[in-house]
Amino acid sequence: MTMLAPKLAAARAVGSLARRAGRGGGTSLPGKVLMRLDPHAISALAQRLVRGSVVISATNGKTTTAAMTASVLDLAGISLVHNRAGANMAGGIASTLLSAARPGGRIDGELGLFEVDEFWLDRLTAELQPRALLLSNLFRDQLDRYGELETIADRWAAVATSLPAGTRLVLNADDPLIADLGREADSVTYFGVEDRSIAMPEMQHASDSKHCRRCGHAYVYDAIYLGHLGSYRCPSCGRERPAPTVAADAIQLHGTTSSTFSLRTAAGTATVKLPLPGLYNVYNALGAAALCLDLGVSPELVVAGLEAVTAAFGRAERIQIGDIELSILLVKNPAGANEILRTLVLEQAELDLLGVLNDRTADGKDISWVWDADFELLAPRVRRLTCSGTRAAELALRMKYAGVPADRLVVIGTLEQALDAALSAAPDGRLFALPTYTALLELREELARRGHVTRFWERRGADR
Amino acid sequence: MPELRVCALYPELMNIYADRGNLLLLQRRCEWRGISFTLLRSDLGDELDPEAADLFYIGGGQDRDQRLCALDLAEVKRDALHAAADRGAVVLAVCGGYQLLGHSYQLGDEQLPGVGLVDLHTVRSDGPRLIGNVAIEVELEPGRPRVLAGFENHGGRTHLASSATPLGRVLRGHGNNGEDGLEGVRRGTVIGTYLHGPLLPKNAWFADWLMAAALGLTGPLDPLDDELEDAAHREARRAAGVS
Numbered sequence: 263m264t265m266l267a268p269k270l271a272a273a274r275a276v277g278s279l280a281r282r283a284g285r286g287g288g289t290s291l292p293g294k295v296l297m298r299l300d301p302h303a304i305s306a307l308a309q310r311l312v313r314g315s316v317v318i319s320a321t322n323g324k325t326t327t328a329a330m331t332a333s334v335l336d337l338a339g340i341s342l343v344h345n346r347a348g349a350n351m352a353g354g355i356a357s358t359l360l361s362a363a364r365p366g367g368r369i370d371g372e373l374g375l376f377e378v379d380e381f382w383l384d385r386l387t388a389e390l391q392p393r394a395l396l397l398s399n400l401f402r403d404q405l406d407r408y409g410e411l412e413t414i415a416d417r418w419a420a421v422a423t424s425l426p427a428g429t430r431l432v433l434n435a436d437d438p439l440i441a442d443l444g445r446e447a448d449s450v451t452y453f454g455v456e457d458r459s460i461a462m463p464e465m466q467h468a469s470d471s472k473h474c475r476r477c478g479h480a481y482v483y484d485a486i487y488l489g490h491l492g493s494y495r496c497p498s499c500g501r502e503r504p505a506p507t508v509a510a511d512a513i514q515l516h517g518t519t520s521s522t523f524s525l526r527t528a529a530g531t532a533t534v535k536l537p538l539p540g541l542y543n544v545y546n547a548l549g550a551a552a553l554c555l556d557l558g559v560s561p562e563l564v565v566a567g568l569e570a571v572t573a574a575f576g577r578a579e580r581i582q583i584g585d586i587e588l589s590i591l592l593v594k595n596p597a598g599a600n601e602i603l604r605t606l607v608l609e610q611a612e613l614d615l616l617g618v619l620n621d622r623t624a625d626g627k628d629i630s631w632v633w634d635a636d637f638e639l640l641a642p643r644v645r646r647l648t649c650s651g652t653r654a655a656e657l658a659l660r661m662k663y664a665g666v667p668a669d670r671l672v673v674i675g676t677l678e679q680a681l682d683a684a685l686s687a688a689p690d691g692r693l694f695a696l697p698t699y700t701a702l703l704e705l706r707e708e709l710a711r712r713g714h715v716t717r718f719w720e721r722r723g724a725d726r
Numbered sequence: 727m728p729e730l731r732v733c734a735l736y737p738e739l740m741n742i743y744a745d746r747g748n749l750l751l752l753q754r755r756c757e758w759r760g761i762s763f764t765l766l767r768s769d770l771g772d773e774l775d776p777e778a779a780d781l782f783y784i785g786g787g788q789d790r791d792q793r794l795c796a797l798d799l800a801e802v803k804r805d806a807l808h809a810a811a812d813r814g815a816v817v818l819a820v821c822g823g824y825q826l827l828g829h830s831y832q833l834g835d836e837q838l839p840g841v842g843l844v845d846l847h848t849v850r851s852d853g854p855r856l857i858g859n860v861a862i863e864v865e866l867e868p869g870r871p872r873v874l875a876g877f878e879n880h881g882g883r884t885h886l887a888s889s890a891t892p893l894g895r896v897l898r899g900h901g902n903n904g905e906d907g908l909e910g911v912r913r914g915t916v917i918g919t920y921l922h923g924p925l926l927p928k929n930a931w932f933a934d935w936l937m938a939a940a941l942g943l944t945g946p947l948d949p950l951d952d953e954l955e956d957a958a959h960r961e962a963r964r965a966a967g968v969s
Contacts (some may be wrong), residue, residue: 630743630747652961668951
């Protein structure tokens with residue numbers, strides 16, 4: 263550790279310089295510097311965590327699932343080192359560990375809780391050596407960055423088979439790609455939805471993974487819940503969805519605000535009133551519940567923690583701006599967007615919306631995906647959609663072809679002006695913002711500049 | 727009332743970059759003009775009727791799905807596609823579909839058959855995938871150069887034989903192979919391109935050209951209010967660095 267300390271200090275200094283220079287939160291920069299100085303700093307710092315680490319990955323829901331897990335573990339009195347800002351590649355995780363590191367080889371926290379980018383899972387799992395790995399879903403996402411879904415699935419399969427004995431796997435039984443990761447494992451917990459009443463009549467356009475990875479035959483679904491998640495079996499080789507031991511039924515979705523479901527575990531059944539909307543958040547809650555139960559937390563605390571969760575940054579986050587309640591719903595790929603759209607139309611009224619489509623690197627430079635998302639679902643409900651971002655016109659065009667009359671679409675490239683226009687045209691006092699990832703950061707920054715929210719890195723501890 | 731009949735080949739398998747955006751453009755732009763629109767599909771194992779559609783569309787897919795489609799195209803649909811092209815139907819093949827339009831697609835030791843509609847072959851490279859915004863200049867009517875803008879993402883390098891005509895020349899981006907400055911292929915109404923997924927929303931003028939060609943029209947289609955279409959086209963050009 264004597265070798266590590268000066269590197270920690272140097273990396274910290276860079277972060278503080280960047281912040282003072284106004285270069286945003288600098289959430290991953292100090293970590294990147296640290297990794298340059300010591301490529302295995304993550305491993306060295308993670309070893310200080312007396313309760314070890316848990317890792318969460320998925321295409322969609324990482325940040326919220328981790329927030330739910332944190333909410334439960336906080337109640338259980340376990341102190342965390344958690345990359346809660348969502349910086350989930352090596353630099354972000356190194357930064358998180360760095361800011362928790364203390365002199366004398368200590369660290370401020372017992373358990374590491376890390377959401378990890380899909381593409382970094384193999385490398386970061388090797389460094390973190392987690393005691394449990396929660397894997398929730400794989401959807402097509404940013405093909406320009408991640409490549410084909412099958413490629414990621416192959417990499418994840420390699421991770422699953424290379425885990426040290428005793429590592430717990432917590433897997434979504436309803437995603438065939440994920441469920442397959444546990445077929446050969448001996449310590450695996452499956453979670454899934456068991457409520458046929460909430461199934462969709464047919465598969466959505468952007469559905470992936472419709473074929474058995476063992477024999478190549480198309481799966482047959484008894485129920486489709488979300489994208490390609492559901493109850494499936496292969497008619498050729500007989501492979502089928504594993505029976506989940508942590509399950510949700512009696513699911514009720516309450517608009518864009520909340521949901522209720524019955525959580526079934528080995529210990530019995532309990533009702534969960536989840537303060538976050540949509541079926542996708544029921545899945546997130548199931549994953550968090552299965553993980554926390556695996557860590558030995560009592561079912562009572564799991565329920566209490568889930569009910570106490572607050573929205574993660576930009577994930578169904580609600581902000582009051584004068585008379586207007588602004589709900590921010592991050593959209594970044596077709597599967598995630600479809601769930602947001604399904605949730606939005608649970609609201610009975612016509613909707614006023616602000617869509618912000620950016621094509622920066624972190625969004626994916628390829629915006630093709632907007633044509634895969636089922637905006638047709640939303641179209642009849644749009645009263646006004648203000649489109650902004652670097653690809654504002656294509657978003658508006660997508661909505662025009664989805665069936666929204668042209669006079670309900672407004673294109674204003676500059677976010678600042680678009681926000682003003684959208685806020686001034688929300689007669690119901692509600693505005694729904696659908697930003698892509700970098701658009702979310704820009705929107706958050708603009709709201710901070712106006713004093714409506716605090717900047718993320720100024721919230722340290724405030725949201726614990 | 728005129729009718730446009732579009733047949734999507736393997737819409738469940740070859741759709742990875744939101745290819746349905748192209749079909750949606752064609753559908754709406756027909757409807758807005760009072761042209762009846764029919765969407766047919768042809769899946770693995772289905773016989774193809776060359777007379778049944780005016781425009782045949784093949785999109786992009788993952789390696790596994792592309793392989794299944796390559797075999798099916800070669801074994802089940804080859805003759806019908808040739809017959810369709812010979813009678814002047816439009817064949818639009820995008821990305822992974824484009825790679826199956828020529829003689830073969832070489833993937834390491836494996837060779838996927840092509841349908842042989844155009845004189846080209848494709849080879850999977852060990853080098854980096856060619857990814858990014860792309861803009862090309864095309865001249866579908868002599869003396870009228872126009873720009874197509876979109877996004878490409880492909881591991882294969884496509885090489886045209888000397889007898890083959892490219893769709894256009896690369897203004898920005900990689901094109902067929904990142905080397906010869908050519909993009910896509912065109913033989914009459916048979917068109918292949920690496921501008922993937924929803925290229926028609928970014929190039930509504932091209933959607934109209936395809937419709938006119940498929941319908942066998944000599945005069946122009948009725949104009950539409952294309953303010954948003956034109957704005958999206960400008961955005962796509964700007965993203966590629968061509969204003």
